[in-house]
Amino acid sequence: MIQLESVEKVYRTSKIETVALTNVNLSVRGGEFISIMGPSGSGKSTLLNVIGLLDVPSGGKVSINGQPVTSYSDRHLAQVRNEAIGFIFQTFHLINDLSVVDNVEIPLLYRRKLSGSERRKLALRALDRVGLHARVHHFPSQLSGGQQQRVAIARAIAGNPRILLADEPTGNLDSQMGDEIMEVLKRLNEDEGTTIVMVTHDPRLSGQTERIVRLFDGRQVN
Amino acid sequence: MLKNYIKIAFKVFLRRKFFTFISLFAISFTLVVLMVAVAFLDHTFGKQPPENKQDRTLCVFHMVMKTPDGGGTWSSGGGYKFFDRYARNLNGVEKMSLCTETEPVFSYHNGEKIQSYLKRTDGEFWQILEFTFLEGAPFTSDDEKNVNFVAVINDATRKKFFGDESAAGKTIEADGQRFRVVGVVANVPYLRRTPFADIWVPISTMKTNNYRGELMGNFNALFLARSRSDFLAIKDEFQVRLKQVEFPDPREWNQMYGVAETYFENTSRSAFGRQENYQSQNAKFLAALIGAMILFMLLPTINLININVSRIMERASEIGVRKAFGASSWTLVWQFVVENVLLTLIGGAIGFALSRFVLQAITKSGFFPYAEFHLNYRVFLYGLALAIFFGLMSGVYPAWKMSRLHPVQALKG
Structure with a gap:
């Protein structure tokens, strides 16, 4: 499902060159739930961004569903992100001006074939799946942190992507809310076969995943 | 999608009330001045009774x-x-x-x-x-x-x-x-x-x-x-x-x-030519009029571009989210242009209402005997075209600049 071969990422400015990833090789099977761990600055988020096609590797090859995507155009990459990948961020990144259901509809807006009513139906179903059907017309600022992250998960799964990329999804939540979010992710993985790659610092959470990829100074250490 | 853009545009307008006021004031004030100028030109040179055959009439003035x-x-x-x-x-x-x-x-x-x-x-x-x-x-x-x-x-x-x-x-x-x-x-x-x-x-x-x-x-x-x-x-x-x-x-x-010549030709020749010169000066006169209009619009437009750039950059997180979930750069340019054109049209509507008021006041003042300045459909279309042009001018560059944002950078705000 996700294939990284000899991936490198170097950030260059006129004065300095920072190596973020060196020779990363990773293969994630469909339906797998893996976690990426490592100290701060080890390249976890960079790796997640490369997998999610938000960042372009400086070298190596990235394939999604068997298709090498490294040379795709902006428009084509946007289409792959829209159809194949859902993102969950540590700080939720909900749009405060939009209601819960409008936030969840965002990925669906970029699917031309969907009508307004179909979008609304899919968004409501996604909210139902994360247990937030009673909050659809609320605004993000009216929700708790845990609820906001549920909305973010609903947004990530609204378009039924086969891959979920979660960047420290419980990092801004207390342990109880973090556990609830983890349960939602596990359910999505187990019940619906969604492939999940999660960046975390928390060994308690990574222990619940099938495999742990460890990074140190941009290199895989396991 | 358009509905979503419009919905978020209104939310943004209401959230940033001062910015919205400044933008609407700049657009509507500029439009009022332009509309009054256009109404004046239309009133002076346009076809209206009793000069219904103006397009077939020449005059030696x-x-x-x-x-x-x-x-x-x-x-x-x-x-x-x-x-x-x-x-x-x-x-x-x-x-x-x-x-x-x-x-x-x-x-x-x-x-x-x-x-x-x-x-x-x-x-x-x-x-x-x-x-x-x-x-x-x-x-x-x-x-x-x-x-x-x-x-x-x-x-x-x-x-x-x-x-x-x-x-x-x-x-x-x-x-x-x-x-x-x-x-x-x-x-x-x-x-x-x-x-x-x-x-x-x-x-x-x-x-x-x-x-x-x-x-x-x-x-x-x-x-x-x-x-x-x-x-x-x-x-x-x-x-x-x-x-x-x-x-x-x-x-x-x-x-x-x-x-x-026509009255318009006479006016342009008086402005740019000599009485002995029989060549039409319409092109120069029109270029001067259009140039003056563009110059007049340029300052508020540049100002709006600056405001728009900072306003859009404040929404970097939203841009990052939209990119992450499948919006291409062009889709985002379109969204922000729609927002700006919408703001401009609202400013345009206010401008039209104010222009009507100003033109009525000028008409009532009697400064130009028997003049009846009004917003006819022709002036309305000029104004609408100007408003949209205005919106595009002040919206496209910030939208383009924003669309170049790298999604990871955008998400970091």
Whole structure:
């Protein structure tokens, strides 16, 4: 499902060159739930961004569903992100001006074939799946942190992507809310076969995943 | 998707009230000034009664006569003799009319001194121009030929002399002459140079007949062409006729210049050309008008671009989210352009309402007699086009700059 071969990422400015990833090789099977761990600055988020096609590797090859995507155009990459990948961020990144259901509809807006009513139906179903059907017309600022992250998960799964990329999804939540979010992710993985790659610092959470990829100074250490 | 864009646009407008106010003020104020300017131009040059045949009408407004060495110049309207002898029967001309420049005259009515503007015309004048008659009918070529002291007056003059009563058949005094009113027409605005007057009387009622022997005077000639396509031939033949003028004393004056042209051409030539130069200056005049408009719009636009750039950059997180979930750069450019055009259209709507108010105030002030500035559909379309142009100008660059944001950087804010 996700294939990284000899991936490198170097950030260059006129004065300095920072190596973020060196020779990363990773293969994630469909339906797998893996976690990426490592100290701060080890390249976890960079790796997640490369997998999610938000960042372009400086070298190596990235394939999604068997298709090498490294040379795709902006428009084509946007289409792959829209159809194949859902993102969950540590700080939720909900749009405060939009209601819960409008936030969840965002990925669906970029699917031309969907009508307004179909979008609304899919968004409501996604909210139902994360247990937030009673909050659809609320605004993000009216929700708790845990609820906001549920909305973010609903947004990530609204378009039924086969891959979920979660960047420290419980990092801004207390342990109880973090556990609830983890349960939602596990359910999505187990019940619906969604492939999940999660960046975390928390060994308690990574222990619940099938495999742990460890990074140190941009290199895989396991 | 458009609905979503509009929804979020309104949320953003309400959240950033001060920014929204500044933007709307800049757009609406600029539009008000432009709309008033456009309404003024439209009122002065546009097709409106009684100049319904404006697109087929040429006029000679001004003539120049020169001494043999070119050192002496006589500049004024044309003389009756010149037009009568040399300008008649031009090929392509369906009708020709002569009329004097409008001049202020005084009347004494019930012990009160009344100032009016008087124009002397012939019978063809009423056939080329289509006045709206409220009473009676125009005087005819026979009235002019037979020196009948008849007059057509406008509605305002009727009110001054007769109140709300009918004026037809009654007598008025103007410039020491008495005229029988044969018709009353709707007021014609002051800025319509060719038809404007309060009182129109036959040319032959002039106090002396000296005008009949003059090459230079205070006459204008109107030519109604059979079709607009005849304009060039008429203008050329008029130039040929100028060369045929027999001067009473060629040692004194031996050259005449003049152009048959539209009022717009006359204005542009007055601004950019010389009376002796028969070339059209329309292109320069239009370029100057458009240039002035663009310059006037440029400052608020640059200001809006700056505000928009900072406003959009504040929404970097939203941009990052949209990119992450499948929006391409062009989709985002479109979203922000839609937002900006929407803001501009709202500003445009406010601008239109304010323009209407301002134009009504100018009309009511009476600064330009009988002027009625209003937002007609043509002015409305100019304004709408300007508003959209404005929106695109101030929205595209910030949207493009924003769309170049890297999604990871955008998500970091």
